[in-house]
Each structure stands twice: as C-alpha cells, then as structure tokens.
Amino acid sequence: MNTPLSAPLMQMALRAEPDIFVLRQRGREVATAVGLEYQDQIRIATALSEVARDLVRAVGGADAAFRVAGVEEGSPVLRVDLAPLRPFGPAGYEPTSGAVARLVDSLTLTPADGVTVIRMSRRIPANAEALTPQRLAELRAQLAQSAPASALDELALQNEQLIAALDEVRSQRDELAVLNEELQETNRGVLALYNQLSEELEETNRGVVALYAELDEKSAQLKAASESKSRFLANVSHELRAPVTAVIGLARLLADSASDPLTSEQARQVGLIRSSATDLLALVNDLLDLAKAESGRIEPDWTEVDLRVVFGQLRGTLRALATRPGVDLVVEEPPSPATLRSDETLLTRVLRNLLHNGLKFTEAGEVRMRADLVDGRWRIVVTDTGIGIAPDQHERIFEEFYQVPGSTSSVGTGLGLPYARRLAMLLGGSLGVTSVPGRGSAFTLDLPVDGA
Numbered sequence: 001m002n003t004p005l006s007a008p009l010m011q012m013a014l015r016a017e018p019d020i021f022v023l024r025q026r027g028r029e030v031a032t033a034v035g036l037e038y039q040d041q042i043r044i045a046t047a048l049s050e051v052a053r054d055l056v057r058a059v060g061g062a063d064a065a066f067r068v069a070g071v072e073e074g075s076p077v078l079r080v081d082l083a084p085l086r087p088f089g090p091a092g093y094e095p096t097s098g099a100v101a102r103l104v105d106s107l108t109l110t111p112a113d114g115v116t117v118i119r120m121s122r123r124i125p126a127n128a129e130a131l132t133p134q135r136l137a138e139l140r141a142q143l144a145q146s147a148p149a150s151a152l153d154e155l156a157l158q159n160e161q162l163i164a165a166l167d168e169v170r171s172q173r174d175e176l177a178v179l180n181e182e183l184q185e186t187n188r189g190v191l192a193l194y195n196q197l198s199e200e201l202e203e204t205n206r207g208v209v210a211l212y213a214e215l216d217e218k219s220a221q222l223k224a225a226s227e228s229k230s231r232f233l234a235n236v237s238h239e240l241r242a243p244v245t246a247v248i249g250l251a252r253l254l255a256d257s258a259s260d261p262l263t264s265e266q267a268r269q270v271g272l273i274r275s276s277a278t279d280l281l282a283l284v285n286d287l288l289d290l291a292k293a294e295s296g297r298i299e300p301d302w303t304e305v306d307l308r309v310v311f312g313q314l315r316g317t318l319r320a321l322a323t324r325p326g327v328d329l330v331v332e333e334p335p336s337p338a339t340l341r342s343d344e345t346l347l348t349r350v351l352r353n354l355l356h357n358g359l360k361f362t363e364a365g366e367v368r369m370r371a372d373l374v375d376g377r378w379r380i381v382v383t384d385t386g387i388g389i390a391p392d393q394h395e396r397i398f399e400e401f402y403q404v405p406g407s408t409s410s411v412g413t414g415l416g417l418p419y420a421r422r423l424a425m426l427l428g429g430s431l432g433v434t435s436v437p438g439r440g441s442a443f444t445l446d447l448p449v450d451g452a
Contacts, residue, residue: 006067006069007067007136007140008065008066008067008140009030009033009034009066009067009068009136009139009140009143010026010030010065010066010140010143010144011063011064011065011066012026012063012064013061013063013064014052014055014056014061014062014063014064014082015056015060015061016056016061017053017056019052019056019061020049020052020053020056021049022148023048023049023052023064024045024046024048024049024052025045025148026064026066026143026148027044027045027048027049027066027080028041028042028044028045029143029146030066030078030143031044031045031078031122033139033142033143034068034076034078034124034128034131034139035124035125035127035128035129035131036078036122036124036125036128037125040122043103043104043122044078044080044103044104044120044122046103047100047103047104047107047120048064048080048120050095050096050097050099050100051082051095051100051118051120052064052082053096054093054095054096055082055084055118058084058088058093059084059085059086059087059088060085060086061084061085062082062083062084062085062118063082063083063085064080064081064082064083065080065081065083066078066079066080067079067080067081068124068131068136069121071131075123076123076124076128076131077105077121077122077123077124078121078122078124079119079120079121080119080120080121081110081112081117081118081119082117082118082119082120083112083113083115083117084115084116084118087115087116088116092109092116093109093116093118095107104120104121104122105121105122105123106119106120106121107119107120108120247273247274247277248274248277248278251270251271251273251274251277252274254266254270255267255270255271255274298346298423298426300342300343300346300426300427300451301343301344301345302341302342302343302451303341303342303343303344304339304340304341305339305340305341305342305343305344305347306338306339307334307338307339307340307371307378307380308333308334308336308338310344310347310348310351311331311332311333311334311369311371312331313348314331314348314351314352314355314369315329315331317352318352318355318356318359324359324362324363324364326363326364326365327359327362327363327364327365327366327367328365328366328367329355329359329366329367330366330367330368330369331368331369332368332369332370332371334370334371334372335371335372335373338371340378340447340448340449340450340451341448341449341450341451342427342447342451343426343427346423346426346427347423347427347447349419349420349423350420350423350424350427350431350445351369351380351382351445353416353417353419353420354369354382354420354443354445355367355369355382356416357416357417357443358382358383358384358386358441358443359384361384361386361387362384362385362386362387362440363386363387364385365384365385365386365440366384366385367382367383367384367385368382368383368384369381369382369383373449376448376449377429377446377447377448377449378446378447378448378449379444379445379446380444380445380446380447381442381443381444381445382442382443382445383440383441383442383443384440384441385439385440386440386441387437387438388435388436388437388438388439388440388441389433389435389437389441390435390437391435394432394433394434394435397417397433398417398418398421398431399418400415400418417431424445424447427447427451428447428448428451429445429446429447429448430445430446431443431444431445431446432444432446
C-alpha cells in the first residue's frame with residue numbers, strides 16, 4: 001500500500017523509441033522538482049535515456065515510476081524503478097554503456113511484485129526544500145499537469161546541454177593546462193633545489209670526510225706526542241734519580257756526626273741541599289709514576305682489601321706530617337665489613353695523596369677521612385678546612401703541573417692529583433672534588449665493591 005511518502009511522483013509507459021525522449025525529459029523535470037543540482041539533473045536524465053534504449057530493444061519497453069525514498073530516515077533520494085515488460089534472459093541485464101553506473105549513486109536489479117526491476121537512485125542535496133507529505137502532493141499535482149515537449153524540443157535541449165558540457169570541459173581543460181604548466185614550473189624549481197641541495201650535501205660530505213681525516217691525523221699526532229712525552233719523562237726521571245739520590249747521600253754524610261764537624265752556616269747550607277734534593281727526588285718519583293700510569297704499564301693486583309687496615313696504616317704514617325698547631329688529622333673507622341676487591345698498594349697511594357694535600361693546604365681546623373657503603377659502592381671522602389678551590393678550578397687541579405693560583409703554599413709539583421685520578425680509574429672508580437673558597441674542600445673517591 002502506497003503511503004503519501006512512498007506514492008510515485010509520476011508514472012509513465014516506455015514502449016517505443018520516441019518514449020525514450022519523453023522519459024529523459026520527465027526524469028529531468030522530476031529531478032528539478034525535488035531539488036537536484038543542475039549537473040545531477042543531466043546525469044540522471046542521461047542514465048534514464050541509456051537504460052530506456054536498452055529496455056526498448058531487449059524486452060520491448062518498461063513501466064517507469066519516480067519516487068522519493070528515505071525521507072523518514074533523513075537521507076532522501078530520488079528513486080526511479082523501471083519494470084520491464086518481459087523477463088530478462090538467463091544473463092540478466094547489463095547496461096550497454098559502462099558509464100551509466102557512474103551517472104547515478106546506485107544502479108541495481110531488485111525483485112519487486114514478482115518481476116525484476118531496474119532501480120536507480122540519486123541523493124537529494126541537504127539544502128533542497130524539505131519534502132514533506134504536503135510538498136510531495138504539490139509536486140505530484142504539478143508534474144501531472146505538465147505536458148512533455150516534442151522530440152525536436154528535447155533534442156534541442158540536449159544539444160544545449162551538450163554545448164554547455166563541452167564549454168565546461170574546455171574550461172576545465174584550460175584550467176588543467178594552466179595547472180600543468182604551474183606544476184612543471186614547480187617541478188623545475190624543486191629539481192633545481194634538489195640539485196643545489198645535492199651539491200651542497202656532497203660538498204659538506206667532502207668537508208666532513210676531510211675533517212675526519214684531519215682529526216685522525218691530529219689524533220695520531222697527539223698519541224705519538226703523548227707516548228713521546230711519557231718516554232721522555234720516564235727516561236729523564238731515571239737519569240735524574242741516581243744523581244739526586246747521590247746528592248742526598250752526600251748531604252747525609254756531611255751532616256753525620258762521625259764526619260768532620262761543620263760550622264753552623266755550613267750545616268744550614270748542607271740542610272738546604274738535602275731538603276732540595278729530597279724535593280727533587282719526590283718530583284722525579286711523581287714523574288715516573290705518572291709516566292707508568294699514562295703508558296698503561298701499571299696493572300692492578302686484585303685482592304681482598306680491608307679498609308680498616310689501610311686506614312690504620314695511613315693514620316700512623318701521616319700523623320707525623322700533621323705538625324701544624326691547630327690542625328688535627330682524623331681518620332674514622334670504616335663500618336664493618338669494610339672489605340672490597342682492589343689493589344691495596346694503589347689504593348693506599350691515592351688516599352695518602354689526598355690526605356697529604358689536605359694537611360699541606362690547611363692552616364687550621366682538621367683533615368678528616370671517612371668511608372661509607374652507598375648503593376653497593378665504597379665512597380671514601382677526604383675533607384679539609386683549608387683554603388678551598390674556586391668552582392672554575394675544580395677540573396683544572398687534575399691537570400698535570402697545574403696549581404691553584406694564590407695558594408698559600410708553593411710546595412708540590414702539580415702531579416699528585418692527576419696521578420691519583422688515573423689510579424682511581426685503574427681501580428674501576430672515580431675521583432672528584434667539591435669545594436668552596438675559604439671553607440675547605442672534599443675529595444670523593446668512589447670504588448666498586450667487586451673491583452673493576
């Protein structure tokens with residue numbers, strides 16, 4: 001049963017060739033009435049004429065019905081049902097022109113009332129006038145009163161539409177030509193930019209390769225210079241050690257009570273000679289140790305080390321150096337168990353160096369050493385209340401022969417801390433400093449429990 005919404009807007013019979021023109025015209029009229037856009041009107045009219053021509057030739061014609069569907073769902077479409085006069089053959093129906101299916105939104109074969117109906121539809125735009133039952137009734141009345149034009153008029157209209165379509169195609173072709181020209185120009189620009197960037201990249205790559213080659217060359221030169229320096233230091237130190245040791249021995253003999261007595265002035269001068277030779281021997285030993293560390297000739301002897309033993313030895317041997325009044329040497333007992341895998345000799349050298357530096361640059365207060373186990377690593381901290389070190393000097397003091405400007409003491413070679421840091425690295429740890437000028441310094445030696 002047809003409702004006001006589903007009832008056909010128009011029906012007509014397709015029986016002969018002239019009816020094809022009428023169906024095309026009626027299709028365009030209905031499409032215009034329901035609000036389809038101009039191009040969609042031409043598309044559905046063209047699709048109708050192509051299918052109608054197939055039906056007249058194949059089955060003798062059809063009955064056509066125009067309806068509006070989908071109004072209640074909010075997506076209205078213009079639907080045309082073409083019911084053929086005779087059934088299609090076993091192969092069914094396939095439009096002669098493959099373009100028909102592209103002219104409409106859908107083209108299907110649908111069973112209806114015992115026959116197979118060719119159904120095509122086109123969506124009605126949202127900005128079209130609302131198709132209420134009252135509006136649909138008005139459209140049925142208007143379409144019923146309109147009379148179809150002659151075949152000649154329809155042909156003239158088709159010619160006008162064809163001319164308009166050709167003009168549009170020509171306009172689109174001209175626009176496409178302009179776009180193609182702009183695209184070619186853009187492509188030429190992109191290609192030129194690509195070539196320029198490729199050349200610049202190639203030039204940059206050549207520069208990078210040259211830079212790497214220069215860096216490799218400089219690295220080899222630096223390595224050779226470092227090896228030469230280490231050999232020089234080792235050779236010079238060995239050559240100096242023997243005569244310096246001899247000078248110290250001769251000075252000791254001269255000052256011996258068993259030798260001929262010296263005047264007070266002679267004794268003072270001999271003491272100066274012996275003191276200077278001792279300082280020179282210390283410098284020679286430091287140079288030898290540093291040369292060994294730099295050349296990689298120091299191999300740690302890994303054993304279980306008891307920090308309590310090491311701390312006890314340092315407490316006893318360095319207490320004699322804490323001769324300044326008002327300066328205390330405090331070596332705290334490490335918490336038990338105070339063991340780690342390390343080289344006891346090298347570890348003792350590092351700690352002795354740090355304690356000796358603290359005593360040397362502390363005028364009043366104390367030099368303290370303590371050890372704590374933090375996150376599976378031993379943290380040994382040597383603090384002092386000495387002159388302190390400016391922040392910009394914290395890393396420079398670990399450079400060879402460098403001494404803090406303005407220090408109150410000129411004693412030292414500037415080799416102790418670089419040597420201590422190298423030994424700390426050999427032991428798998430690190431050596432750093434925090435300090436505030438005028439408030440003292442804290443040197444932290446961080447070592448793994450299980451060695452490197």
